[in-house]
Amino acid sequence: MSNRFEIRVAGSGGQGVILAAVILGEAAALHSDTLNSVQSQAYGPEARGGAAKSEVIYDTAPIDYPKATSPNFQLILTQKACDSYIGDTAKGATVILDDIFVTEIPQIDGQIYHLPIVRTAREKIGREIVVNMVALGTAARFLEEKKLLAPSAIKQTILARVPKGTEELNAKAFDEGYSIMDEALKKQPLK
């Protein structure tokens, strides 16, 4: 049986969207007994323009087609990325948008969470470079709620991937992201 679940992380170059997606792909592979995963990025002429995206597919069955065609979960960090990539969101999907970089909230047939991802990286951690780790924290809480992947799988993969000496910083950013989404789910539970 196929249980395909498509994830897209999108933002601008420099926000670490590829690393975030690589971590989501590896976390499933290394820490789940049931999920296969494929992670990919496609570059065309638009790659010069600024909206970056990176995708991950999870499935209990082998994955034939590795691109996302209608993402079940999107994590979008800029308005440009939102404008470019919101259109193919699956019905009933969940979309997390950054609350300072995405100001025009799209209409979708699904659930939107407008969360302080960049602000948390800047203000609580003091290092905007960890914005992708905050974003991964929010994703981890969501994927836990969907019973797809344990948060510890993602956190362990982060700790194995980031440069030595930065583990604590990245773990803190991840934990903050997790808490933000946890609060959001208390106010607006998943349908």
Added chain:
Amino acid sequence: MSNRFEIRVAGSGGQGVILAAVILGEAAALHSDTLNSVQSQAYGPEARGGAAKSEVIYDTAPIDYPKATSPNFQLILTQKACDSYIGDTAKGATVILDDIFVTEIPQIDGQIYHLPIVRTAREKIGREIVVNMVALGTAARFLEEKKLLAPSAIKQTILARVPKGTEELNAKAFDEGYSIMDEALKKQPLK
């Protein structure tokens, strides 16, 4: 017209094969006027085992299928990865193998270069962590010879991607790799 060219980078976890492939994907997207690229990694149960692979497709036409089915160029850094991934090499392909970690040279209908990639990272640079940058240097010389991509495109992408403060180390590793392949091509030119 399609001019599909499939690249696979393979080794063990920790050798940076994903970053190497991400850089090859981005370099084509950002610095070539003609190439599209797609970069992907697939994880299945075997991801727990140790042979890591990461793939890049270049094409002048849009890329429908993002996985490598018969790589035209492989860069292989361990025996296990060689055993796992040599089988589907395209006819006439070029394969670069690390000369200490790959000791059993496979038979292929193509060209094999057995090069001191890990040794160069260890001995000339003094940091085995840059093995993927040495590997990218060898790839850059090959892709230049094939008239697919300028070495400067890859080097610029590396410099934009690596952590601040490590640019010089990574550039040196890249340059060493480039020289190794340049020497190899003098002895054994591409057919």
